[in-house]
Amino acid sequence: MMSCISIAVVNRAGILARWRRISPLGVWDDIVAAVLFMRILHKHDDGARKVRVYQSTLDGARFYYEGSALYTQVDGNGKNRLKYITMMGELLAERHDVLMLGTAGGALATKISRRGGQVTAVDCWDGAFDVARRWFQLPDEVECVHADALDFLRTTARQWDGVAIDVFRGGEIPSAMFAGDIGLLLAKVLRPGGVAVWNVADHPLSWPSERVVAALKRAGFKTALTPVLDTDGDNTLIVGHQQPSRL
Numbered sequence: 001m002m003s004c005i006s007i008a009v010v011n012r013a014g015i016l017a018r019w020r021r022i023s024p025l026g027v028w029d030d031i032v033a034a035v036l037f038m039r040i041l042h043k044h045d046d047g048a049r050k051v052r053v054y055q056s057t058l059d060g061a062r063f064y065y066e067g068s069a070l071y072t073q074v075d076g077n078g079k080n081r082l083k084y085i086t087m088m089g090e091l092l093a094e095r096h097d098v099l100m101l102g103t104a105g106g107a108l109a110t111k112i113s114r115r116g117g118q119v120t121a122v123d124c125w126d127g128a129f130d131v132a133r134r135w136f137q138l139p140d141e142v143e144c145v146h147a148d149a150l151d152f153l154r155t156t157a158r159q160w161d162g163v164a165i166d167v168f169r170g171g172e173i174p175s176a177m178f179a180g181d182i183g184l185l186l187a188k189v190l191r192p193g194g195v196a197v198w199n200v201a202d203h204p205l206s207w208p209s210e211r212v213v214a215a216l217k218r219a220g221f222k223t224a225l226t227p228v229l230d231t232d233g234d235n236t237l238i239v240g241h242q243q244p245s246r247l
């Protein structure tokens, strides 16, 4: 009995995700959340997008879900609790100016901003910025841009020291992100010596990982893969270092 309870407490994000896959959203959501020691803080459902923000009644941790996909998890102080985000932060640790594509609750943007970095955070859903500021402690200093990631890359004339790519619809990277010129667009927005860190919610030999590696290599990046194993699912971070020009 005791072990059942502790499993539910420890992995309640996973249980919620499984439940959300089979349950129509509504009153059941609130009941299941309460059973799992969670409280719903925010609900958004416009037909195309279902976002929920939960708070643990045990330790104040907060969770941002789109459908059944967990996008952001922070503790009661707004500190990131997802392993792949921690790793992305480490891979971008030396970079002062960072472009963040895909914001959700903004855990990575908050992490970089709190260490003194400057962040430009892009998301195609403008509600994400309100949610991130209200429930996830996204600092005022983070510049928020409501735009499609690809359109933004095509139109901006600015450059950054690093770019983090964490763009998902549900659990999938939108196919538009694999446009033939994506590598060149990322190279264009990076200052010389800049780094791109791209999150894939899959293993290193998966098809999306291979596509990201190929796109970065085509644009002249030197690539390295970092697998991240976590209880909520496996990720692969693909890091692209710009090579010095041979001219």
Ligand SMILES: C[S@@+](CC[C@H](N)C(=O)[O-])C[C@H]1O[C@@H](n2cnc3c(N)ncnc32)[C@H](O)[C@@H]1O
Pocket (backbone or CB within 6 Å): 070, 071, 072, 073, 085, 101, 102, 103, 104, 105, 106, 107, 108, 109, 122, 123, 124, 125, 128, 147, 148, 149, 150, 166, 167, 168, 169, 174
């Ligand atoms: C996994 S979440 C990002 C989590 C975030 N990096 C963090 O630190 O908490 C993915 C985000 O990508 C956004 N997104 C999906 N398609 C997009 C697009 N075409 N352009 C910009 N953002 C997009 C979603 O709205 C969602 O907020």
